[in-house]
Amino acid sequence: MQVPETFEYERASSVEEALDLLERHGEEARLIAGGHSLLPMMKIRLAFPEVLIDINDVPGLDQIRIEGDQLVIGAMVRHQQVLDSPLLYEHYPVFRDAEKVIADPLVRNRGTVGGSFCQADPAEDLSAGGAALGGSVVIRSKGGERVEPMRDFHVGPYETKVGPAEMLTEVRFPIRPGAGSAYEKVERRVGDWAVAAVGAFVQLDGDTIADVGIGLAAVGADHYIVPEAEEALRGKPATLEHLQAAAQLCHDNCAPTTDQRGPEDFKRHLAGELTLRALKRSIARARGEES
């Protein structure tokens, strides 16, 4: 039987209260959202916080909305809400593509956007999708609020810019009219973490790639990105030749490792191939040829 180490439990009913509790209990306290990354780690004693602060009752963090030219997703929005959101689908189908292949419906009913980004697992699908889109992350502390670029948020595997007495409240993505986006993932079986996965968006100006973003999961790309590949596409015609060159750069510049999900060379192959597929689908969507 897997049981976590003992801990104290607190429930916060507002962001301020959560921050107060974090401050009062110090470094050994942790927030718990869906608990679907944290509890499995606590059950196998990879994590043993002394205090858990439950933020499921904190109001106002479960909204998906538009604010000016930004799409805003609250930290307590569940995977299922992301999957079902017409607003997100309208602007960025990459979210629906990714959510369809994140875990299973039961996990998606519980796991949150905030928990996904803060867990910062190198195989996290939303983090890779978020890295593709860029945007920003809003972090609250008792001193106030700060906004960090999405691509700086992940400091390394399982490490983010969120400090001990801080909390992620929302993530924001710039709306890019006419952009297409897509997510491509290979997993060993339904519901599993990625062997490799790639998210992308492409914004076209006629047949020229005006802007592009690529995010890679599970292949050891720093901050989930390979900027060289994006650079190679910006301002270029959207031809197969250019897409293949960018895919090759992702293949060459990621750093996968061999593990139970597959050998290094296979993952590298996938990084290239899935980049190509994600770009092609993004372009097809930008042109209105695919929904």
Add this chain to the structure above:
Amino acid sequence: MQVTMKVNGDEVTRDIEPRMLLVHFIRDELELTGTHWGCDTSNCGTCTVWVDGEAVKSCTTLAVMCGAREVHTVEGLAKGGELDPVQKGFMEEHGLQCGFCTPGMMMTAKWLLEKDPDPDEETIREAISGNLCRCTGYENIVRAIRWAAEHPADDTSEVTA
């Protein structure tokens, strides 16, 4: 610490350790052993129950996190001695063999039908993708859920009345 929640409509209060998982609270504290406990690693789905109307894996939820919430287990499916259409569907279509996965399957199936009363085969297969079955090959489970969709409670009540 003391925790109070509603389980199948009844208020229950227990004094438990915060680390107690919901599945153990249900099985050991409340002695509702219909909810099964399998992999313990959030994969098999046999521990599926509802928390505030959403189907979740109770081995990956703390009981204290369900304080002041509503939990539903397989024991709550039948109403007034009348089996739920989902339960009847599993009987009619032979949706189980050993029965180990069945409580979780039925709780997920019921959750699906609440959201989508007329799901097609693909939708059903997607919905139960977090529930593993070692026996049936899933064919009859899918048929059982379709049966339930085709025989909602109001239609079937008179058959057995």
